[in-house]
Amino acid sequence: MAQEASSSTSSKTISLKTGDGEIFEIEASAAKQMKTVQRLIDDLGDDITIPLHNVFSKELPKIIEYYKKDITGEITKDFEAEFVKDLNDDEVKVLFLAANYLDANKLFEFLSQNIADRLESKSVEYVRKYFGVENDFTPEEESKLREERAWSFRGIKEDE
Amino acid sequence: MSHHKLATDRISGLPDEILCHILSFIPTKQAIFTSILSKRWIHLWRHVPALYFINKKLNSSQDIHHFNQFVKAVLHSRDNSLSSHSINTFFLDIQYDVSKLLYYDNPSSITNINNWVNLAVQSKIKYLYLYLHARLKCETIPPKLPASILSCTTLVVLNLSWFYVDKVSPFPLRFPSLKTLDLKDMNFDKCQDFMLLLDGCPVLEDLQLSYIHFIQSFRHFDFEQFENSSLRKLKRAHITDCYFHFPMKALANVEFLRIELWKGYLPDGFPTFHNLTHLAVNYDCNLAVQVLQHCPKLRNLELYPKLKYAWRDEYITKDDEELVPICLSSSLTTCTIRDFVSTTLESLIMLATFIMKKARVLKTMTIWSNRKRFSEIESKLSSFPRASATCQLSFQFINLYDT
Numbered sequence: 001m002a003q004e005a006s007s008s009t010s011s012k013t014i015s016l017k018t019g020d021g022e023i024f025e026i027e028a029s030a031a032k033q034m035k036t037v038q039r040l041i042d043d044l045g046d047d048i049t050i051p052l053h054n055v056f057s058k059e060l061p062k063i064i065e066y067y068k069k070d071i072t073g074e075i076t077k078d079f080e081a082e083f084v085k086d087l088n089d090d091e092v093k094v095l096f097l098a099a100n101y102l103d104a105n106k107l108f109e110f111l112s113q114n115i116a117d118r119l120e121s122k123s124v125e126y127v128r129k130y131f132g133v134e135n136d137f138t139p140e141e142e143s144k145l146r147e148e149r150a151w152s153f154r155g156i157k158e159d160e
Numbered sequence: 161m162s163h164h165k166l167a168t169d170r171i172s173g174l175p176d177e178i179l180c181h182i183l184s185f186i187p188t189k190q191a192i193f194t195s196i197l198s199k200r201w202i203h204l205w206r207h208v209p210a211l212y213f214i215n216k217k218l219n220s221s222q223d224i225h226h227f228n229q230f231v232k233a234v235l236h237s238r239d240n241s242l243s244s245h246s247i248n249t250f251f252l253d254i255q256y257d258v259s260k261l262l263y264y265d266n267p268s269s270i271t272n273i274n275n276w277v278n279l280a281v282q283s284k285i286k287y288l289y290l291y292l293h294a295r296l297k298c299e300t301i302p303p304k305l306p307a308s309i310l311s312c313t314t315l316v317v318l319n320l321s322w323f324y325v326d327k328v329s330p331f332p333l334r335f336p337s338l339k340t341l342d343l344k345d346m347n348f349d350k351c352q353d354f355m356l357l358l359d360g361c362p363v364l365e366d367l368q369l370s371y372i373h374f375i376q377s378f379r380h381f382d383f384e385q386f387e388n389s390s391l392r393k394l395k396r397a398h399i400t401d402c403y404f405h406f407p408m409k410a411l412a413n414v415e416f417l418r419i420e421l422w423k424g425y426l427p428d429g430f431p432t433f434h435n436l437t438h439l440a441v442n443y444d445c446n447l448a449v450q451v452l453q454h455c456p457k458l459r460n461l462e463l464y465p466k467l468k469y470a471w472r473d474e475y476i477t478k479d480d481e482e483l484v485p486i487c488l489s490s491s492l493t494t495c496t497i498r499d500f501v502s503t504t505l506e507s508l509i510m511l512a513t514f515i516m517k518k519a520r521v522l523k524t525m526t527i528w529s530n531r532k533r534f535s536e537i538e539s540k541l542s543s544f545p546r547a548s549a550t551c552q553l554s555f556q557f558i559n560l561y562d563t
Contacts, residue, residue, distance in 0.1 A: 097170055100178065116185030124196060131179070132172035133197045145196050 014041065015049040022057040023049060030067040035103035054101045059094050066107050075106075084114050089130060092118065176204060184210040184249070188234060206238050210249035211280075216293075218256035227254070228272045235279060248287060250280040255293040277306040284314040286337075291321040302347055310334065310357075321345055328353040334360030342368040351378035351404070358410070364391060368398040369406075383407045405429075420466050421445040430454045442466035443497070443511060449485070458487035463511065465500035488518040495522060499529035499537075501560040509540050516541070522548040528556045 012028040016037065028046065031037045040050045052060070066083065069075050084092060096111040119127055128135060137145065183191045183205055191205040213231055218224050238247075252273070273290070280288065288309065294300060305323040309315075315335055319342040326349045338361045348354040351374050358364075383405050396416040399406055405424045411417060412431040418440040427450045433439075436455045440462035441448050448463060495515050499508055508529075516525055527537055534555055541553055 093171060100174070112182050113185045116182050119182075120186055120190050124193065127194065128197050130171075131197070133201065136198050137196070142196060145202075149192060149195060 014046055016060065017049045017051050018055055018057045018060050019053045020056050024060050024064060026064050027071060029071045033067050033070060033104055033106065037102060055098045059098045062095060063098060063107065070106060080110055089118050176207065179204060180207045183208045187212040187214050209247055211247055212251040214253045216255040218254055224256060231276060247280060247283045247285055250285055251289040253291040255295065257295045274306045278308045281308040281312045285312065286314055287317045288315060289319040293322065325353055328356045330356055331360055336362065338364055340366040343372060344370045347373050347375060350374060350376045351381045358391065363393050365393055365395045367394060369402050371401045378404055421447050452485040452487060453483065456486045457491050459491055459493050461492060461495045464498040465503055484518050489520050492519045493521055493523045496526045499533060499560060505533060505536060509537065512541055513544050516544055516546045516551065518547055520547045522551045524552050524554055526554045526556060528558045530560050531557055
């Protein structure tokens with residue numbers, strides 16, 4: 001049996017398995033940027049397929065695309081704008097949760113800003129639905145609070 | 161469908177810190193209205209360690225008065241919360257009509273800024289952004305910079321626009337953590353004050369200066385006496401519209417430099433920029449090529465016109481022809497030259513061919529010009545012999561009247 005030369009870290013890839021059973025490859029240097037993945041590698045070794053129960057095949061490729069650009073230092077404002085251009089609010093939310101789970105700081109910060117931008121002028125009802133917040137105010141409590149906060153409500157869109 | 165429902169449930173299961181983190185990117189006015197989402201959210205906005213006040217429409221005394229009341233109410237609300245949460249970011253971006261403010265001690269004036277800034281400084285603020293814009297700026301003195309900023313040792317980022325600084329005392333440990341300093345439209349009483357400010361930033365990495373003026377004459381000020389030891393960590397510098405002789409030695413370690421040179425600079429005043437890989441400089445000052453002599457590792461060069469009326473001087477002199485800057489023969493890979501309405505076609509082509517003739521590892525030469533000049537530039541340059549076999553010519557179309 002021929003002896004295999006040890007591969008250099010730069011070309012090493014890690015296998016990731018999503019919650020719905022699909023497998024994706026990423027560079028070891030990209031995996032380092034996702035602290036959760038790195039922790040799993042440290043515990044399980046880098047030859048095993050790393051299981052990611054809370055990330056699915058719909059969003060993982062997008063995340064991999066982001067970090068592919070990050071390790072070559074190519075993330076620019078233009079790239080980031082392009083990255084989220086065709087995503088709707090729900091798709092961004094799913095990516096955001098994945099970035100949080102993976103402890104992928106750079107992507108997390110960027111998506112936080114993007115969600116904030118999207119929600120900035122949306123109505124209360126929209127934001128409630130978006131965050132899955134149940135309105136636990138009585139109508140009286142809510143109207144009293146609205147009155148108190150009247151000074152901050154100028155400029156907010158009403159739901160259609 | 162169910163995938164998204166799962167996501168929504170999981171977002172509501174996130175800890176407060178993460179929700180606050182999202183809120184920290186929204187202007188405070190919008191963040192406050194989340195307090196009516198549900199009981200859990202009533203106080204969440206108060207935990208956001210950032211305050212953003214953005215208002216471009218302060219056109220009347222009444223507008224200003226309302227704005228002051230709003231900020232006061234926000235600060236008051238935060239103060240009342242059970243565990244007072246510190247602020248690490250304070251961002252103010254306002255535009256007002258100067259003609260409505262006759263005296264600065266008018267109650268509707270913006271002197272409240274002093275109070276707000278003092279509060280921020282007391283909270284050990286790290287990121288401070290104060291952008292003032294006045295609709296009619298000319299012949300008006302900008303407001304005085306709140307003095308507490310000059311002794312705020314916790315600052316990491318300080319961005320200021322349109323203030324007057326009257327006295328800066330010598331204090332080398334003024335900003336021990338400051339990494340970014342961005343000053344625009346600033347008036348300093350004396351040149352010394354400005355230099356002393358820079359002197360107090362030992363770990364500064366990013367410096368942006370634009371429209372810096374000195375009220376008192378600086379004709380007899382020796383800029384070279386400035387101890388440049390404090391800017392050793394500087395990585396990026398951006399100096400435009402500053403008509404004084406900025407000490408070049410202080411920029412010796414930068415990796416990225418955008419600078420507007422003008423008559424005041426002398427050819428022998430440049431240090432060796434041994435880390436510089438990206439340089440953007442105006443070619444109409446007759447010194448651009450001289451500067452190249454001092455950039456041995458330069459990879460990217462941007463040449464653009466600054467002055468509205470180009471000088472009659474040649475952009476390349478005889479001396480330039482003889483001494484080839486090291487970067488041209490060994491490191492320069494991209495070059496961009498921007499055309500302008502008062503640049504003659506001849507000088508533009510001369511500049512481009514000078515570079516193409518000497519740059520041995522050049523990969524791209526990009527010319528920014530209009531469609532009218534494009535064909536002549538293209539025909540002259542594409543047939544010109546290039547020192548680099550891999551050099552590609554590319555064009556970007558622009559309006560020649562834009563700078």
